[in-house]
Amino acid sequence: MTEEHHASDYHAPHIVPVGTYVLVFLALMLGTALTTWIAYIDLRAWNTVAALTIAVCKMLLVVLFFMHVKYSKGLTRIVIVGAFFWLGIMITLTCSDMLTRHWEIVPEGWSAGALHLFRLLF
């Protein structure tokens, strides 16, 4: 490793063509129009699925092209995948806890119950 080597070892980063940016932009605008339009059609539970699927697709377009992840190196990608993996852990474990509990309704409201408990104890 000589000093000369450092100066000449420069690899130009990938330059995304303007056409690609414009195409991604048009796809994002189309996605926005599509998701808005679908919200006005009765698909029952599929409304939510459609809206979130389009949002994820739009996110992928922004991440891959605008944020240059398509042209990035392994270590950066590991950080990104890790971030979403941890987000997945947070959402799945929270939901698996909440959705598997047997929720009971306190008839007279939680505040009355708490007050009752307070009087019993003190």
Add this chain to the structure above:
Amino acid sequence: MAAHSVHPPGFAHQFETVEQQREAGHLGMWIFLATEILFFGGMFTAYIVYRALHLSSFILGSHQLVVKFGAMNTAVLICSSLTMALAIRTAQTGGSKGVVIVWLLLTMALGAAFLGIKLRYEWYRDYMEGLIPGVAWLSGGTHTPGVKMFMCFYFFMTGLHALHMVVGLGILTVLVIMTVRNRFSAEYYSPLEISGLYWHFVDIVWIFLFPLLYLIGGRYPGS
């Protein structure tokens, strides 16, 4: 030793190559964005839980928002992401600093337009219509607690997003000043690229907030 004089501008001594410095910058920014993903993720998780618990109230709350303005703001942010990407590309390809400044100022104008629409046509309208829990609340009915909960999520999520936009506008102001002072070249434009990552991230947050707050549950008659 003569090679020292040909060091590219902005090249720090602790790095082996310019490329390594660039990648280290990207990695650091993505680690920060990972904390941001989990920061907003906490709110998204809470939103999922409360939506599941009060589904009908959340759909009722969602219908209080105007889709037109949400969709318009989504389009404005997507435009601003394009202009940001083009500002970076101009610097990358060694374009004139005037063009970089124009793209940056256009990005700022679109960011300001987003905040303007949010304030004037959404939050101000919400205030006038009495949709702000604890500040101005005019509606009644059996669903009131759940709808109030939805509106709280709406204001906290859009509020924190708007705060990120304000920070982004500050960053863009610094970038414009740096560009004016000739700090960037085709060899060194890392601050532009790193700030671009932040700006696009804020765009992505809105890409999820728009369907989650305005659309899911449907807008069709009887939804």
